[in-house]
Amino acid sequence: xxxxxxxxxxxxxxxxxxxxxxxxxxxxxxxxxxxxxxxxxxxxxxxxxxxxxxxxxxxxxxxxxxxxxxxxxxxxxxxxxxx
Amino acid sequence: xxxxxxxxxxxxxxxxxxxxxxxxxxxxxxxxxxxxxxxxxxxxxxxxxxxxxxxxxxxxxxxxxxxxxxxxxxxxxxxxxxxxxxxxxxxxxxxxxxxxxxxxxxxxxxxxxxxxxxxxxxxxxxxxxxxxxxxxxxxxxxxxxxxx
Numbered sequence: 051x052x053x054x055x056x057x058x059x060x061x062x063x064x065x066x067x068x069x070x071x072x073x074x075x076x077x078x079x080x081x082x083x084x085x086x087x088x089x090x091x092x093x094x095x096x097x098x099x100x101x102x103x104x105x106x107x108x109x110x111x112x113x114x115x116x117x118x119x120x121x122x123x124x125x126x127x128x129x130x131x132x133x
Numbered sequence: 134x135x136x137x138x139x140x141x142x143x144x145x146x147x148x149x150x151x152x153x154x155x156x157x158x159x160x161x162x163x164x165x166x167x168x169x170x171x172x173x174x175x176x177x178x179x180x181x182x183x184x185x186x187x188x189x190x191x192x193x194x195x196x197x198x199x200x201x202x203x204x205x206x207x208x209x210x211x212x213x214x215x216x217x218x219x220x221x222x223x224x225x226x227x228x229x230x231x232x233x234x235x236x237x238x239x240x241x242x243x244x245x246x247x248x249x250x251x252x253x254x255x256x257x258x259x260x261x262x263x264x265x266x267x268x269x270x271x272x273x274x275x276x277x278x279x280x281x
Contacts (some may be wrong), residue, residue: 054185056183056185056253056255057183057255057257057266058266060183106185106188106253109185109187109188109191110188125185125188127185127253127255128255128266128269129268129269130249130250130251130252130253130254130255130269131249131254131255131256131266131267131268131269132182132184132213132224132225132248132249132252132253132254132255132256133167133213133224133225133245133248133249133250133252133254133273
């Protein structure tokens with residue numbers, strides 16, 4: 051799976067993108083967030099405000115129950131603040 | 134038309150070019166320019182805009198499609214800056230052209246309201262006290278919700 055992080059999720063995790071094999075049993079956006087939160091202190095810090103984290107799967111906004119597969123690009127970011 | 138700008142742009146020049154390219158049916162043009170706000174109590178010394186290349190352009194294209202489905206527009210243009218910029222520089226420019234002013238004005242306001250709340254951009258402010266990621270504003274969400 052290709053993972054991408056933006057804004058303060060990127061700075062807390064310490065990288066803007068990485069390729070990680072999707073663990074067996076992880077099948078939804080919520081599962082990805084749970085899995086990543088357990089990968090270390092930076093991930094845990096990035097995901098401690100889980101309610102404000104937004105997710106896109108293959109560049110489309112996705113809810114927590116959206117399915118994911120190893121071929122997907124999954125992006126994590128805070129609420130947008132452009133314009 | 135959509136453009137992600139990595140360097141400073143001149144919104145006056147962009148508006149003049151937009152007007153020049155309008156079809157003969159156009160009777161009214163509206164535009165909005167958003168600037169990096171300096172001074173005041175914020176003490177912002179610079180602003181960095183981060184985006185999600187690919188998704189950002191797709192989301193803006195969808196927002197523009199929504200505007201064109203809702204109002205009779207001859208043309209529209211969205212320019213959004215990314216990277217580091219200074220107070221007084223333009224962050225965003227929206228222009229709309231229509232046969233009559235009502236559609237151009239409403240669509241222009243709609244586009245900036247939805248750009249602020251539905252396209253993946255994130256602002257990092259630099260101040261004398263350090264850097265901080267800008268939090269979303271409830272007023273922006275309320276402005277966007279008016280068009281639902």
